[in-house]
Amino acid sequence: MDSGRVRTTGTRSGRDEVATPRLSPKHRAPGISGRTVRRASIPAPSALPSATERGAGTLVLVAGSVGTGKTTLLADWAGELERRGDLVGWASLDREDNDPQVMAETLLGAVRTGISPVVPGLADETVPGVLGQALVTGLLELAATAPHDLWLVLDDLHLVRDPRCLDLVELLVRWAPAHLHVVVGTRSEPGLHLPRLRLEERLVEVREHDLRFSLDDTRELLSRHDLALEDEQVRHLQELTEGWAAGVALAAVSLARGRDADAFLREFARSDRAMSGYLVEEVLASLDAPTREFLLSTSVLEDLTADLGAAVTGRDDAGALLDALSADNAMVTVDRVGTPTYRYHVLLRSYLGAMLEAGSARGAREVHARAAQWYAAHDVPGQALRHAEAAGDLDLMSDVIHQHALHLLLDGRASDVEAAVRTVRADDPVMGVVAALASLDLADPEAARRQLVALVTRPGSWFTDDTDPLGGEPVDPSALPLERLLAVGLRWLSFVGTAPARVADAEDRSTGLVATGAERLAEGLAAELSSTLSAWTEVRPRPADVTPPSLSDDVRDDVVASTGQPEHGRPAGGVPHVQADLALLDELNSGDVLLGSGCFAEARAAYRSALHTARSAGHQMAALQAMVGLASAAAGREDLVEMATWSERALVEAQGTQWARSPRLLPAHVFAAWAAFNVLDDATARERNRTAHELLEAVASLMAGMVPATPTAGEQPASASTAARGLEQLARLVRMLDANLDLVESADQPGVRQDVAERVLAGARSVGQVTMTPGMAGGELARAHRIVLLAGFPRLAREIEQLSEGVPGGAAEVAAMTAVRHLREGDDASARAAAARVLSAVRATARGPDAPDDGTPGLRVRVTAHLVAAVLAHRNLQPTVAHEELVEALTLAAPQRALRMVLEVAPEVADVLAAGAGRFGELEPFVLELRGRARAVTAAPAEMPLDVALSARELSLLRELPSLLTVAEIAEARAVSRNTVKTQLRSLFQKLGVGSRRDAVAAARRLGLL
Amino acid sequence: MRYEFILVEHIPDVARSAFPELEESTVATGTTGSVMYGDVVDAPHLHGILDRFQDLGFTLLELRRLPD
Structure with a gap:
C-alpha cells in the first residue's frame, strides 16, 4: 500500500462487492474511490503480440518510488481488465512473504482468486505441500484451467527480498504460458531477469517518469476535490510537485481545508525542506490537536482496528475518528471486509513515527507497551513480543x-x-x-x-x-x-x-568448579x-486418550525427597492454550521417551495425539516432530508402509521451510532412505542416505563427539543417554544402508564385496559393546547377516549368528539366519530343520499378525522362514508345497510392500514366483512387481541371458504358449500354416535351450520374458 | 564503516529523529540538500537506512564510504 492512493473514501467500488467474501484482504485490490484520477496516459496493459507469438505471457513492471501512485494504478487496471473480460488475481505482498512457504501460499491464493469466478469450487483445494519448481508447475497447471487471459498482480514486490521467494516469481514469469501475465508493482528494481525479458519482447515497463502527474492529471485531481484553481496555479503546483502523485494529493488535502492557494504555493516554493516533509506537516497542521495526537500514537501500528486504536490511545471514539480520517484524508485507507482495518500511508506513517520518537521517547514506549498488551490479550504473541521489546x-x-x-x-x-x-x-x-x-x-x-x-x-x-x-x-x-x-x-x-x-x-x-550436590x-x-x-x-x-495427569507430581516427589520442601497442589496453568501447548510438549516428549524404551505402540499413540494437537494449534514444527516420531515408531514395529508414509510426509512438508535441514528430521531421512531401499528404489535410497549422513555429521559435531565416529568406539555405554543411543542407532542404520547400497551397485567386484563385508562385520561385532534394546540389536545383526551372505561370505555370516545367540529372545532370529545360510550353501536338510524351528515358534505364539513385539518373531523372520520352506520344496520338486509356503510369505509381505525382503532370501525365489505365475489371486499385482524387479536384486543371475535375441514373431508366439491353445489353433488365429508355427516353435526352443513347450514357458518366465 | 549520504532535499526537523545514528553535516556544500553521515554496522543496516530515506520520500543523490 505504498502508493499515491489519491483519495479513498469509505464507499466500496463495484468489484469488491462481486468478490467472494472469503477472500483475504491480501488478495483484494484496494478499493478505488470516486476521487481517484484515471490515468488516461497509462491505459491497462494488454498482452504483447510478440510474447503471445512465442507462446509466453507478458510481464508488466510498474516501478516508481514511494507515493508515485503505483498501487492506485494497479487497482485501477484490475478493474479495467475485469471489465474487459479478463481474469485478475491480486496479491499485496508484505514482509511475511519472505518465507518461501508463505510466498507459495500467497501466489497460490492469487491464482486461485483469479480463476475462482470461472472455476467454482476451487477454493476448497488444499495447498500443495511442495515448493520450488514443483509448486510453480502446479500453479501453472492451475492457471491453465482459466478460460481467459489471467493477470497476476503482485503489488509491493520490493518488500520481498528472500532470493528463494523471488525465485518463485522468476520461474512463474519465465514459464508463464501465453494467457498468463504477471504485473509487478515495486519500489526497487526487482530481482527478475529483465534484460532477457526485454530481448524476448515480453516486457512492458511503466517507470517513474511515466507515473508523473501531467498537467491534466493535476487539474483533474484538484477538481475531484472540488478545487477550482486557475490554470497558472495548477501549472505552478504541478511544477513544484514535479508531478509526484502523493505531493499533489497532499497539497489538495491542504487546499481543500480552506488554505489560500496563492499563499500556499508561495510558501511551498520558498520552503527548502523536502517536499514530502513540508506537505505532510501541512496536512497535519490542518488537523485539530486531538486528531494529530491520535495519529501520532497509532503510527507504531501497521494495521489497526477500532478496538486496537482505542486500546492504544485510550479514546473510545477511535472507530469514529478513523472513519472520519479515512473518509477525508488521502493518507488513511480502510479495508471494510470483516472488521474494518485501517492503514496509514507509508509516507504519513514514517513521518508520524519520526515525530513520535522526536517528541518524547517515553511517549513512544508507552504506545508500544499498550499495543503489546492488546496483542498479548488477543493472543498474537509474536506482535506482542515485538512491541514489548520496542517498549523496552x-x-x-x-x-x-x-x-x-x-x-x-x-x-x-x-x-x-x-x-x-x-x-x-x-x-x-x-x-x-x-x-x-x-x-x-x-x-x-x-x-x-x-x-x-x-x-x-x-x-x-x-x-x-x-x-x-x-x-x-x-x-x-x-x-x-x-x-x-x-x-x-x-x-x-x-x-x-x-x-x-x-x-x-x-x-x-x-x-573450575566441582560438580555440586545440586548439580x-x-x-x-x-x-x-x-x-x-x-x-x-x-x-x-492408552496415553493419548487420557488427560495427562499432572506430571509435576512426579517431579515434586523427587524434589520433596531430596530437598524436604513441602509443596503440593499448586494450580496448573489456567489458560486453555497454555494447557494445550503444555499437553503438546508433553505428548511429544512422552513419545520420545517411550520410543527410546522400545514401547512402540504406546509411542505411536503419543505421537498421534501430538500430531493432532499440533495440527489443531497450527504448530508446524511440532507436527513435523510428531511425524518423525511416528516414522520411528513404525520402524520399530516393522510397519514398513507407515514408516515410509510418515517419513516421506515429514520430508515433503519440511521442504522449503526453515526446518528442511533440521537435525530433528534426521530420523525421517534415515527411514525414508530405508523405505526406498525396501521397495528397491536404490537411487532415492542413496540420495536420502547421503542427506542423512550429512545431518548426522552436523549433529555429531553439535553434540561434541558424543556419537562414536567408528562403530567400535562405544565407550561409556552405561552413561549414554537415550538420545545418544537413538543417534547411535540411526548412525548404524545409515552405515548399514551405505554398505548395502555399495554391495548392490558393485556386486561383481570382489574387492568391494570384501570391503562391505568387513565394514558390516565390524559394526556387528560392536553391537555387544553399546547399549541397545534386544530388538534393535537383533535387527542390526539380522541386517548384517543378510549383507554378508549376499556378499558371499557364509563363514562371516556364521560368526554373526554366534553373536546373535547372545541377544535375549533372538532364538527365532538366529534360526532364520541359519536357514537362509544353509539354503544358500545348498545344505537343504539343515535349512529345512532351521526353518521348521522358526515356523513352529511362529505357530506356537500365533496371535494374529499384529503383535510383533511380545515374543512373536518379527515380520522379516516369518517371511524368511516361509520363503526358505518354499525354495526347499521347489528344489525337491514339490510345487504344491512350494506354492503354499510362498503364498503364506507373500500374504505377510504384500501389505508392507516388502519387495526386497522377499527377493533377497535366495535367487530361487524368483523361480518359485515364476512357476506360480497366474495363481496368486489377490497377490498377483505384488507378484508382478516382484518379478519385474527380481533380476535387479539377485546379485548373480541364475542363468546366462540368451545368446541370440528372439525375433518379434517368436516373442509373440512365446506369449501364446502358456495358454491351452493347440498349435493348430494358434496357426489358425494367426492365419498362417501349422508348419510355419512349428518352425517358429523349433527355433524358439532352440534359442531358449529347451525341449518342450512346458520348459519353454518355465525358461521364459525365469528370464522375465513372460 | 562510516558512510556519507547526500540527499536532494533538505531533511525537515521532524524527520531527523528517524535517523538517530546519523549526523547532519553543517558544512555548506553548495547544494540545498542535506548531507548526513554516520557509522553503518553492516550491509543490512545500510539498506535499512536507504529504505528509511525512501519511506520518507527523500531522493538519494550520492552515497559514499568515508575513510575511517
Missing part, C-alpha cells in the same frame, strides 16, 4: 514470555524467544526454564543444560532454598506452571542431552525422570 518494558516482555512462551516455541520461533529472554535476563526460574527450552529447540543442549543447572544450583533458588520461594506471592493462574515446565525441560534434556560424565568433565575444565541432583533427576515416566506411561493403557 522488560516486565511486559517477561509477562508475554510467561504466558506465550510455549506457543512461540511450538511455532518454531525459538530464536525470538531466546533473544527476548536474553534481553530480559530476569532472575526468575520460569525464564530460566524457557531459556533452556529455547536452547534445546535451537539444538544447543549444552546451553540448555547449563541454564537448567544454573537454575537449580543458584543460591536461594526455589530448588535449593528451604523456604518456599514463591510463597506469599499470588499465583498467576495463566502463568506457566513451573514444575511442569521444568519437567518437560528435564525430560527433553534427558532425551537430547549429552552424556553426563562427559559434560561434567567439560564443566570442570571450563569453570548431581539435577542429573539424577533427569535420569530418574525418564524411568519414572516410562513406568508411568506403561501403566496407562
Whole structure:
C-alpha cells in the first residue's frame, strides 16, 4: 500500500462487492474511490503480440518510488481488465512473504482468486505441500484451467527480498504460458531477469517518469476535490510537485481545508525542506490537536482496528475518528471486509513515527507497551513480543514470555524467544526454564543444560532454598506452571542431552568448579525422570486418550525427597492454550521417551495425539516432530508402509521451510532412505542416505563427539543417554544402508564385496559393546547377516549368528539366519530343520499378525522362514508345497510392500514366483512387481541371458504358449500354416535351450520374458 | 564503516529523529540538500537506512564510504 492512493473514501467500488467474501484482504485490490484520477496516459496493459507469438505471457513492471501512485494504478487496471473480460488475481505482498512457504501460499491464493469466478469450487483445494519448481508447475497447471487471459498482480514486490521467494516469481514469469501475465508493482528494481525479458519482447515497463502527474492529471485531481484553481496555479503546483502523485494529493488535502492557494504555493516554493516533509506537516497542521495526537500514537501500528486504536490511545471514539480520517484524508485507507482495518500511508506513517520518537521517547514506549498488551490479550504473541521489546518494558516482555512462551516455541520461533529472554535476563526460574527450552529447540543442549543447572544450583533458588520461594506471592493462574515446565525441560534434556560424565568433565575444565550436590541432583533427576515416566506411561493403557495427569507430581516427589520442601497442589496453568501447548510438549516428549524404551505402540499413540494437537494449534514444527516420531515408531514395529508414509510426509512438508535441514528430521531421512531401499528404489535410497549422513555429521559435531565416529568406539555405554543411543542407532542404520547400497551397485567386484563385508562385520561385532534394546540389536545383526551372505561370505555370516545367540529372545532370529545360510550353501536338510524351528515358534505364539513385539518373531523372520520352506520344496520338486509356503510369505509381505525382503532370501525365489505365475489371486499385482524387479536384486543371475535375441514373431508366439491353445489353433488365429508355427516353435526352443513347450514357458518366465 | 549520504532535499526537523545514528553535516556544500553521515554496522543496516530515506520520500543523490 505504498502508493499515491489519491483519495479513498469509505464507499466500496463495484468489484469488491462481486468478490467472494472469503477472500483475504491480501488478495483484494484496494478499493478505488470516486476521487481517484484515471490515468488516461497509462491505459491497462494488454498482452504483447510478440510474447503471445512465442507462446509466453507478458510481464508488466510498474516501478516508481514511494507515493508515485503505483498501487492506485494497479487497482485501477484490475478493474479495467475485469471489465474487459479478463481474469485478475491480486496479491499485496508484505514482509511475511519472505518465507518461501508463505510466498507459495500467497501466489497460490492469487491464482486461485483469479480463476475462482470461472472455476467454482476451487477454493476448497488444499495447498500443495511442495515448493520450488514443483509448486510453480502446479500453479501453472492451475492457471491453465482459466478460460481467459489471467493477470497476476503482485503489488509491493520490493518488500520481498528472500532470493528463494523471488525465485518463485522468476520461474512463474519465465514459464508463464501465453494467457498468463504477471504485473509487478515495486519500489526497487526487482530481482527478475529483465534484460532477457526485454530481448524476448515480453516486457512492458511503466517507470517513474511515466507515473508523473501531467498537467491534466493535476487539474483533474484538484477538481475531484472540488478545487477550482486557475490554470497558472495548477501549472505552478504541478511544477513544484514535479508531478509526484502523493505531493499533489497532499497539497489538495491542504487546499481543500480552506488554505489560500496563492499563499500556499508561495510558501511551498520558498520552503527548502523536502517536499514530502513540508506537505505532510501541512496536512497535519490542518488537523485539530486531538486528531494529530491520535495519529501520532497509532503510527507504531501497521494495521489497526477500532478496538486496537482505542486500546492504544485510550479514546473510545477511535472507530469514529478513523472513519472520519479515512473518509477525508488521502493518507488513511480502510479495508471494510470483516472488521474494518485501517492503514496509514507509508509516507504519513514514517513521518508520524519520526515525530513520535522526536517528541518524547517515553511517549513512544508507552504506545508500544499498550499495543503489546492488546496483542498479548488477543493472543498474537509474536506482535506482542515485538512491541514489548520496542517498549523496552522488560516486565511486559517477561509477562508475554510467561504466558506465550510455549506457543512461540511450538511455532518454531525459538530464536525470538531466546533473544527476548536474553534481553530480559530476569532472575526468575520460569525464564530460566524457557531459556533452556529455547536452547534445546535451537539444538544447543549444552546451553540448555547449563541454564537448567544454573537454575537449580543458584543460591536461594526455589530448588535449593528451604523456604518456599514463591510463597506469599499470588499465583498467576495463566502463568506457566513451573514444575511442569521444568519437567518437560528435564525430560527433553534427558532425551537430547549429552552424556553426563562427559559434560561434567567439560564443566570442570571450563569453570573450575566441582560438580555440586545440586548439580548431581539435577542429573539424577533427569535420569530418574525418564524411568519414572516410562513406568508411568506403561501403566496407562492408552496415553493419548487420557488427560495427562499432572506430571509435576512426579517431579515434586523427587524434589520433596531430596530437598524436604513441602509443596503440593499448586494450580496448573489456567489458560486453555497454555494447557494445550503444555499437553503438546508433553505428548511429544512422552513419545520420545517411550520410543527410546522400545514401547512402540504406546509411542505411536503419543505421537498421534501430538500430531493432532499440533495440527489443531497450527504448530508446524511440532507436527513435523510428531511425524518423525511416528516414522520411528513404525520402524520399530516393522510397519514398513507407515514408516515410509510418515517419513516421506515429514520430508515433503519440511521442504522449503526453515526446518528442511533440521537435525530433528534426521530420523525421517534415515527411514525414508530405508523405505526406498525396501521397495528397491536404490537411487532415492542413496540420495536420502547421503542427506542423512550429512545431518548426522552436523549433529555429531553439535553434540561434541558424543556419537562414536567408528562403530567400535562405544565407550561409556552405561552413561549414554537415550538420545545418544537413538543417534547411535540411526548412525548404524545409515552405515548399514551405505554398505548395502555399495554391495548392490558393485556386486561383481570382489574387492568391494570384501570391503562391505568387513565394514558390516565390524559394526556387528560392536553391537555387544553399546547399549541397545534386544530388538534393535537383533535387527542390526539380522541386517548384517543378510549383507554378508549376499556378499558371499557364509563363514562371516556364521560368526554373526554366534553373536546373535547372545541377544535375549533372538532364538527365532538366529534360526532364520541359519536357514537362509544353509539354503544358500545348498545344505537343504539343515535349512529345512532351521526353518521348521522358526515356523513352529511362529505357530506356537500365533496371535494374529499384529503383535510383533511380545515374543512373536518379527515380520522379516516369518517371511524368511516361509520363503526358505518354499525354495526347499521347489528344489525337491514339490510345487504344491512350494506354492503354499510362498503364498503364506507373500500374504505377510504384500501389505508392507516388502519387495526386497522377499527377493533377497535366495535367487530361487524368483523361480518359485515364476512357476506360480497366474495363481496368486489377490497377490498377483505384488507378484508382478516382484518379478519385474527380481533380476535387479539377485546379485548373480541364475542363468546366462540368451545368446541370440528372439525375433518379434517368436516373442509373440512365446506369449501364446502358456495358454491351452493347440498349435493348430494358434496357426489358425494367426492365419498362417501349422508348419510355419512349428518352425517358429523349433527355433524358439532352440534359442531358449529347451525341449518342450512346458520348459519353454518355465525358461521364459525365469528370464522375465513372460 | 562510516558512510556519507547526500540527499536532494533538505531533511525537515521532524524527520531527523528517524535517523538517530546519523549526523547532519553543517558544512555548506553548495547544494540545498542535506548531507548526513554516520557509522553503518553492516550491509543490512545500510539498506535499512536507504529504505528509511525512501519511506520518507527523500531522493538519494550520492552515497559514499568515508575513510575511517
